[in-house]
Amino acid sequence: xxxxxxxxxxxxxxxxxxKELLHEQGFHRTSLAHVAERARVPLGNVHYYxxxxxxxxxxxxxxxxxEISAQFQxxxxxxxxPRQRLRRLIRWPLDGAEHVARFGCPHGSLCQExxxxxxxxxxxxxxxxxxxxYVDWAELQFRALxxxxxxxxxxxxxxxxxxxxxxxLAHTLRSTELLAEQLRRVERWLGDTLSPPQARSRA
Amino acid sequence: xxxxxxxxxxxxxxxxxxKELLHEQGFHRTSLAHVAERARVPLGNVHYYxxxxxxxxxxxxxxxxxEISAQFQxxxxxxxxPRQRLRRLIRWPLDGAEHVARFGCPHGSLCQExxxxxxxxxxxxxxxxxxxxYVDWAELQFRALxxxxxxxxxxxxxxxxxxxxxxxLAHTLRSTELLAEQLRRVERWLGDTLSPPQARSRA
DNA sequence: GTCTATAAATTGATAGAC
DNA sequence: GTCTATCAATTTATAGAC
Numbered sequence: 001x002x003x004x005x006x007x008x009x010x011x012x013x014x015x016x017x018x019k020e021l022l023h024e025q026g027f028h029r030t031s032l033a034h035v036a037e038r039a040r041v042p043l044g045n046v047h048y049y050x051x052x053x054x055x056x057x058x059x060x061x062x063x064x065x066x067e068i069s070a071q072f073q074x075x076x077x078x079x080x081x082p083r084q085r086l087r088r089l090i091r092w093p094l095d096g097a098e099h100v101a102r103f104g105c106p107h108g109s110l111c112q113e114x115x116x117x118x119x120x121x122x123x124x125x126x127x128x129x130x131x132x133x134y135v136d137w138a139e140l141q142f143r144a145l146x147x148x149x150x151x152x153x154x155x156x157x158x159x160x161x162x163x164x165x166x167x168x169l170a171h172t173l174r175s176t177e178l179l180a181e182q183l184r185r186v187e188r189w190l191g192d193t194l195s196p197p198q199a200r201s202r203a
Numbered sequence: 204x205x206x207x208x209x210x211x212x213x214x215x216x217x218x219x220x221x222k223e224l225l226h227e228q229g230f231h232r233t234s235l236a237h238v239a240e241r242a243r244v245p246l247g248n249v250h251y252y253x254x255x256x257x258x259x260x261x262x263x264x265x266x267x268x269x270e271i272s273a274q275f276q277x278x279x280x281x282x283x284x285p286r287q288r289l290r291r292l293i294r295w296p297l298d299g300a301e302h303v304a305r306f307g308c309p310h311g312s313l314c315q316e317x318x319x320x321x322x323x324x325x326x327x328x329x330x331x332x333x334x335x336x337y338v339d340w341a342e343l344q345f346r347a348l349x350x351x352x353x354x355x356x357x358x359x360x361x362x363x364x365x366x367x368x369x370x371x372l373a374h375t376l377r378s379t380e381l382l383a384e385q386l387r388r389v390e391r392w393l394g395d396t397l398s399p400p401q402a403r404s405r406a
Numbered sequence: 407g408t409c410t411a412t413a414a415a416t417t418g419a420t421a422g423a424c
Numbered sequence: 425g426t427c428t429a430t431c432a433a434t435t436t437a438t439a440g441a442c
Contacts, residue, residue, distance in 0.1 A: 007425075026319035028231035031417060042427050047419065104315060111375060112312055113319070116229035128375045135372070157372055157381065158365075158388050165368025169338070169360055172314060172331045178360065185361050189392070197399070210407075234435060245409050250437065 011049045013039040019060045023099075023106040026113050027057060054123045057114070061126045064107055065133065072137045082141035083194060086159065089138060090186050093167055097176040104171035107131065108164045134160045145194065155193065162186045214252045216242040222263045226302075226309040229316050230260060257326045260317070264329045267310055268336065275340045285344035286397060289362065292341060293389050296370055300379040307374035310334065311367045337363045348397065358396065365389045 017039035021030040032053055036043040050056040071092070075085045093100050103109070111127035118124065138156035147155060163186060170179035220242035224233040235256055239246040253259040274295070278288045296303050306312070314330035321327065338359050345355035366389060373382035 010426095024319075026231075026316065028229075029319060029321075032419090033417075044420090044427050044429080045425090048425075048427090051419090053418065104318065108371060109315055109319070112307060112315055112371060113229065115307065115374065116227075116232060116312070116316070118232075131372065131375050154384065154388065157385055161368030161372045161385060162361075162365050163368070164371050165364030165366070168311060168315060168367050168371070169334065169364045171318065172334050181357065182360055182364060185357065213408095235437090236435075247409050247411080247438090248407090251407075251409095254437090256436070 007049075010039070010041055010045070014041060014046060014049055014056065015059050015063050018056050019063060019106075022057065022060055022110055023103050027110070028113070032056075054121070057123055058126055061110070061130065064110075064130055068107070068130065068133050072133075082144040083190075086138065086141050086190060087187060089134075090159070090163060090183055090190065093163065093170075093183065094180060097179055100167050101170050101174050101176045101179060105164060105167040107134075108167060109171075131160065131164070159186070159190065162189070210252075213242070213244055213248070217244060217249060217252055217259065218262050218266050221259050222266060222309075225260065225263055225313055226306050230313070231316070235259075257324070260326055261329055264313070264333065267313075267333055271310070271333065271336050275336075285347040286393075289341065289344050289393060290390060292337075293362070293366060293386055293393065296366065296382060296386065300382055303370050304373050304377050304379045304382060308367060308370040310337075311370060312374075334363065334367070362389070362393065365392070 014035060018030070018035045021035055021038065025034075032046050033043050035056070036046050046056070050059065075088050079085045079088065093105065099106075107127075107130040111131055114123055114127040115125075135153075135156050138159050139152050142152035142155045143149070163183070166179060166182040166186065170176070170182070217238060221233070221238045224238055224241065228237075235249050236246050238259070239249050249259070253262065278291050282288050282291065296308065302309075310330075310333040314334055317326055317330040318328075338356075341359035341362050342355050345358045346352070350358060366386070369382065369385040369389065373379070373385070
């Protein structure tokens with residue numbers, strides 16, 4: 001079935017190109033013409049695969065979600081110690097350090113931009129699910145470490161917000177060194193939190 | 204001079220309206236017609252005060268910068284203890300908790316959106332200066348507490364990134380409770396960092 | 407200085423040939 | 425299924441009357 005094969009390939013090429021451009025330029029600055037050009041697909045053909053620009057963006061988010069889930073599953077399988085899994089999460093931004101410093105977090109920045117869309121649009125809340133996946137998975141790890149429900153959730157939120165905030169600052173200041181150094185601090189915080197140097201009481 | 208007076212008032216009305224809309228809808232979704240409407244100024248008149256949409260956005264950033272600096276100066280004058288000053292910084296988002304949960308941080312979200320503009324545009328890096336002001340002021344406080352240059356800067360970055368990340372998550376999940384709870388955690392981290400429960404050595 | 411009307415450009419979306 | 429040509433709407437920016 002050469003036709004169907006070509007279809008799937010062009011469709012995924014469009015999603016790949018859109019994913020790149022949404023990260024580099026954001027949703028509003030990215031035109032369908034630009035996506036078509038990078039995917040090497042004629043402009044008019046885009047609407048055969050995606051009825052609207054919004055539906056293309058939703059496909060991009062779905063692709064991100066699938067990637068994130070696959071990565072989490074791989075870490076879950078490859079590391080039995082939840083501490084190791086959380087460390088992998090913290091270090092993940094380093095894999096694309098240059099890109100993060102240049103364009104920010106591909107999930108967080110997209111999420112924040114889409115939130116500014118008209119309330120009620122499905123796309124406006126679609127990005128938020130990406131960050132929710134982070135928090136939920138981190139929460140699972142803290143629970144596996146014996147933390148109770150509320151505490152595990154709070155720790156997961158703290159971890160994800162620290163990593164997200166670090167990427168935002170590293171991007172703002174365009175510094176991979178800042179990214180690496182601050183992520184090491186998050187790691188240190190995690191270590192101290194999981195096995196405090198001493199008792200937790202205050203002076 | 205009634206003419207000049209009216210000019211300044213309309214100009215500042217435009218900046219005020221644009222500041223609100225940039226926070227609520229972002230830069231790209233906000234049209235000059237919408238700004239003019241909210242400021243109750245005819246559309247064609249906008250271009251008398253601001254040659255381009257970019258220059259209006261720059262005026263908004265300048266207004267934000269002035270507000271931030273004024274707030275920092277007030278805290279510096281009103282609190283002699285740098286710890287108190289840093290706590291005020293951490294609690295600042297609570298003043299507009301509802302707005303933060305609904306629209307995100309007015310400085311951080313604007314900053315992130317403008318970074319996606321064409322590289323080389325002055326406006327693309329203008330937002331970044333806002334976050335830099337935060338970091339620089341926080342760094343001053345840590346130095347006043349006796350921290351050496353590099354350590355003070357790293358702590359300031361950690362504090363600002365934690366607060367920014369917290370606002371991002373609170374906005375994403377639309378929760379003022381999350382905002383308050385996670386900011387309390389940042390405060391606790393600050394307390395533990397400034398006077399550790401015990402020695403900093405690892406087990 | 408103020409405002410109306412409109413130009414000019416971009417772009418999302420569609421119609422219809424092949 | 426694929427692609428060209430074009431429509432329709434939005435929006436920045438300007439020209440020019442008052």
